[in-house]
Amino acid sequence: MIKRLWPYTKGYRKWIFTGILCSGSEAVFELLLPLVMAAIVDDFIPVGDTDAIFRYGALMVAMALFSMFLGIAAACLAARAGQGFGANLRQAQYDHIQEYAFRNIEKFSTASLITRLTTDCNTMQMTLMMGMRMLVRAPVMLVSALVLAIGISTRLSQVFLVALPLLAVVILSIILTVAPKFKLLQERTDGLNLVVQENLNAIRVVKSFVRQDFENEKFEGRNTALRSISEQAFGRVVINMPAMMLITYGTIIAVMWYGTPMVQAGELEVGLLTTFFTYITQVLMSLMMVSMIMMMLTRSVACGKRIIEVLDERPDIGDAAADPDARVEDGSIDFDHVWFKYNTASEAWNLEDIDLHIKSGQTVGIIGATGSAKSTLVQLIPRLYEATEGTVRVGGRPVADYTMEHLRDSCAMVLQKNTLFSGTIRENLLWGNEHATEEEIAQACAAACADEFIARLPGGLDMDLGQGGVNVSGGQKQRLCIARAILKRPRVLILDDSTSAVDTATDARIRRAFRTQLPDTTKIIIAQRIISVMDADLILVMDDGRISAMGTHDELMETSEIYRDVYQSQQEGASIDG
Amino acid sequence: MANPRPMGGPGGRNRHGYQKPKNMGKTIKKLMEYLGRSKWLLLLVAVCLVLYSVCTIGGSYLLKPLVNEAIIPGDYTKLAQILALMACVYVAGAGFSFTYTRIMVHVSQKTSFALRRDLFAKMQTLPLSYFDTHTHGELMSRYTNDIETITEIMNNGLASLVSGSLTFVGVVLMMIITSPLLFLVTIFCLGLMFIVVMTVGKRSRYFFAEQQRDIGIVNGYIEEMIEGQKVIKVFNHEAKARQGFARRNEAYRRSATAAQSFAGSIMPAMGNISHINYALTCCTGALLSIYMGLDLGSLVMYLQYVRQVSQPVGMISQQINNVLAAIAGAERIFEVMEVTPEVDEGRTTLVNVRRGPDGTLEETEDRTSHWAWKRPDGTLVPLAGDVRFHDVVFSYVPGKTILHGISLYAKPGQKIAFVGSTGAGKTTITNLINRFYEIESGQITYDGIDVRDISKDSLRRSLGIVLQDTRLFTGTIADNIRYGKLDATDEEVRAAARLANADTFIRHLPKGYDTWITDDGGNLSQGERQLLAIARAAVADPPVLILDEATSSIDTRTEKLIEKGMDSLMQDRTVFVIAHRLSTVRNAKAIMVLEQGEIIERGDHDSLIAQGGRYYQLYTGQAELS
Helix, strand or coil: CHHHHHHHHCCCHHHHHHHHHHHHHHHHHHHHHHHHHHHHHHHHHHHCCHHHHHHHHHHHHHHHHHHHHHHHHHHHHHHHHHHHHHHHHHHHHHHHHHHCCHHHHHHHCHHHHHHHHHHHHHHHHHHHHHHHHHHHHHHHHHHHHHHHHHHHCHHHHCHHHHHHHHHHHHHHHHHHHHHHHHHHHHHHHHHHHHHHHHHHHCHHHHHHCCCHHHHHHHHHHHHHHHHHHHHHHHHHHCCHHHHHHHHHHHHHHHHHHHHHHHHHCCCCCHHHHHHHHHHHHHHHHHHHHHHHHHHHHHHHHHHHHHHHHHHHCCCCCCCCCCCCCCCCCCCCEEEEEEEECCCCCCCCCCEEEEEEEECCCCEEEEEECCCCCHHHHHHCCCCCCCCCEEEEEECCEEHHHCCHHHHHHHEEEECCCCCCCCCEHHHHHCCCCCCCCHHHHHHHHHHCCCHHHHHHCCCHHHCECCHHHCCCCHHHHHHHHHHHHHCCCCCEEEEECCCCCCCHHHHHHHHHHHHHHCCCCEEEEECCCHHHCCCCCEEEEEECCEEEEEECHHHHHHHCHHHHHHHHHHHCCCECCC | CCCCCCCCCHHHCCCCCCCCCCCHHHHHHHHHHHHHCCHHHHHHHHHHHHHHHHHHHHHHHCHHHHHHHHHCCCCHHHHHHHHHHHHHHHHHHHHHHHHHHHHHHHHHHHHHHHHHHHHHHHHHHCCHHHHHHCCHHHHHHHHHHHHHHHHHHHHHHHHHHHHHHHHHHHHHHHHHHHCHHHHHHHHHHHHHHHHHHHHHHHHHHHHHHHHHHHHHHHHHHHHHHHHCHHHHHHCCCHHHHHHHHHHHHHHHHHHHHHHHHHHHHHHHHHHHHHHHHHHHHHHHHHHHHHHCCCCHHHHHHHHHHHHHHHHHHHHHHHHHHHHHHHHHHHHHHHHHHHCCCCCCCCCEEEEEEEECCCCCEEECCCCCCCEEEECCCCCEEECCCCEEEEEEEEECCCCCEEEEEEEEEECCCCEEEEECCCCCCHHHHHHHHCCCCCCCEEEEEECCEEHHHECHHHHHHCEEEECCCCCCCCEEHHHHHHCCCCCCCHHHHHHHHHHCCCHHHHHHCCCHHHCEECHHHCCCCHHHHHHHHHHHHHHHCCCEEEEECCCCCCCHHHHHHHHHHHHHHHCCCEEEEECCEHHHHCCCCEEEEEECCEEEEEECHHHHHHHCCHHHHHHHHHHHHC
16 A cells, blocks of 8 residues: 555655654654663762763753754644645645546445545555654664663563563553444444434425424434444443553552662662663653554544545546547548447346438437436447447548547537536636637527526626535526537537526526527437427337337337327316426 | 545535634533533533543652652662552553543443434425525534534544643642642743744744645645546547646645644654753753752652653643544534524314215324314315415515415315416426525415415425426335335335336336436436336325426426326316426416516417417417428
């Protein structure tokens, strides 16, 4: 994992190395201080050497100051490196996600991509930051304190032979028993949050069915389960501290017991003996620190893995076979016996043997029941998905011949689940063409019948839409999305059920505008309502991944039973805007 | 040990930034009420804390006699005695430490349990208008961030804050007793530490606020753009998105680097000031020892105290920030708990009744399928389903009136339909029948009783609603249908599913009725989810039914298939239907055409067509085109 993530430290490596150096030296300095102190106590106090005491005192202050400098430097460098690494990692993920095809995005799901970009990245930058300080400090402390302790007295240092394994066993057994509990704790927290989330989403359902008590009971169950596992997990964790204290103090007592005869025999001085205590604490503390780092690392590893998954995901669709100079010359579309399935492993086809030829400038309507693969079919045109078998051609050339940029510039699509972004209406419209003139914007809005309501909005084109376009109604949102697509002046314009929230009269006006203003553009319209497609040059009736029938309205009324059915079911009552 | 943070939904992340509590006193008082439920345990914690601090200080105090009386003279009996005493003190200290931390774990879990329970229960009583004005993320973050912060501070912070202060005071006292002269040196260094903590702390809070603001911006951008990622692809907007992200990411990196640099510097600064303190004390002590006869044992002990005294200073300064954050979190929680709940002073209730032999109604515990309203005075009014609006005026936001004096009536068993464009107020009317919102003026009666006099639970129990967007719960398909009637038998569930024509698709699922639904039924199509919602309402078997675009996502062919089921569901019931397909409303007894909060036309299909008004236009809009 380190090998995989190391490249993202680029630009910050020198800080990492200097930081580690500072951190390590700081730890060493910290450990040398007690030695100087021992010299003062043991060597100079008994002989009353005031000069030496001042000299050594000044030395200690100097060392402390230097060590402070090192420590602050280490902290700043760690912050710089950690945040830099985090920023690189976030950017790399984000950039890579931009390469993703639809299939890649669906594989991860939006929510999970967001978590990976936010929480996971933050954990990783925190890990590097803490790691640069603790991961360096702890081992340096451990080793140097051990060395120094042995330097003072090899015999006394033998206590570590007992204390270290003992502490290691205690820490390990706590970690091992606690880890599964924490996993469970996480699961139960998620479970509890799920109940809250669902209640927030379904609050109207809960209230209409008067299920408050039922929900409270459900929550109580989750809440109790969470409480019990938390108490178990944290109850185990708190053993750590007292255990550590007992072992430390036990060691100190042992050292006194065995050290006193040595002091008596003149092998050891009192000052050194107290210094020895300090090292005992340091050694054991650093072991504790190591155990904490271990806990932190197990979490980070999980986060790191998730990030690497994002980075390693290979974009499904690329420009490898494209000719950079290829341009879409006209709006003709051909499907040559196209087969498609979303999941290559599955047996069932989502589209079966689609053979379809659309001339440039035609208007094509598509209807069919939910799940009949209408959207799937049109998404192959701007190469949002790649045909599994067969070829899709636009302007006479296979779609893979064009770079995605050129292809998608020429094939505008209004998605079923469309999104406006925070910012003004104008900023959103400019997504279609950032150089659009005021006049072009006005034209596009007129064609999409968006001009009438924009004029009534406070601020007009410059009204702020709020996140997700919350400040306009569903029908208004759809019309803005259409205007945004028209601004691209595309060769092919695809509307995937994009006027469902627009009333019939407006819908008809939009279609009329398409005819007069975009005569050369091929228009493909997916709709639920027959009236939205009945005047099209060609109507496809989709059924379970196949084109069940195609032709004009009159032809289909003759030949297609499904079409007739749908027509009649809608004839019994006109459909108006809901 | 790392405390795992729950990963809530996208809104679960803390976007509030650094917030200072506004009314600390009040919040602390409320928090104390929660903690007060464990007051005996907390008392025990306090005792343990004091004893623990005494042990810590006492242990160091024993070093003096140990060095002076045992180690230097080589008195082994004394050595054994003192060491044994020390061992006892240390073991006791560890014991007390374990006891209070363990109890605190219990208290903190108990408290957060109670907080969560109360918050959730409170949430259930909040009026819908509250949910309209607060995002889910905001409320989620009460659970994921705020309660978490409070638990954390109780788990570790609170006790260590107290024990830190106690140790600090104790150690300072011992220092003064041991050597007042040396203490002068210490005072100087402690003052230095305080200055560092205060200045760095202040600067770092400023940078932290910046960092929080920037992380909020980055997270917001990520959320919005990743959710719109498909649109980005369709519009070739990748490069722009990259640039936009890079700019925000860089701003966050800068402010976070500054904030973390400051935060990280406190510890080494404090630690090394403590070392300087150590050095100065050591020298001064040495001089005192040479010229003023300070014994070696006292010096050694004092040096040990010097080590101990700096620890709490750093810790306290750290914990104070955490405590402030926790109090701010608690404040946000209590804010929710203080929101006025739904008004519900109705005392008329819904009861099961039986016709007595003499034809009069009598209340019964049995589940008869006959219902009646029981007025506060005990009289029973049979439930019929007669709903009337008298000059109802309503607005979601004061000043923006949605309904302007609506009057309408639905006689028992009638099917009433609402048509009109988005925003005309169709859904609003149904929202008022079940009192999701309170009307401004006018009156709504139900079987002659003002709905405000009916207890909300009873009112809603008498109404079955299929809402515009279907919400499902994690659980099996059967569980979800059974939500309408918790004690429904398997057969009832199936019958309801058949009625809604959902039985066919359910049986095609891998595990049929036991298929597990997750993620709000994300693996089901919109149409299938609506069928489940209809089944859910069917199993509840309510006297009055409200269908709000209940079949909007079901294609017209399937709708025809469920028509029969719907018809039998609607039979003999008062039904309010909202639909944009006129086929669904055509056979309604009365059709109300709404426009901008007013009923502009009413009548049955034929009379409305004959009238030649708006309904006629809507209807013929298609005829003309065909």
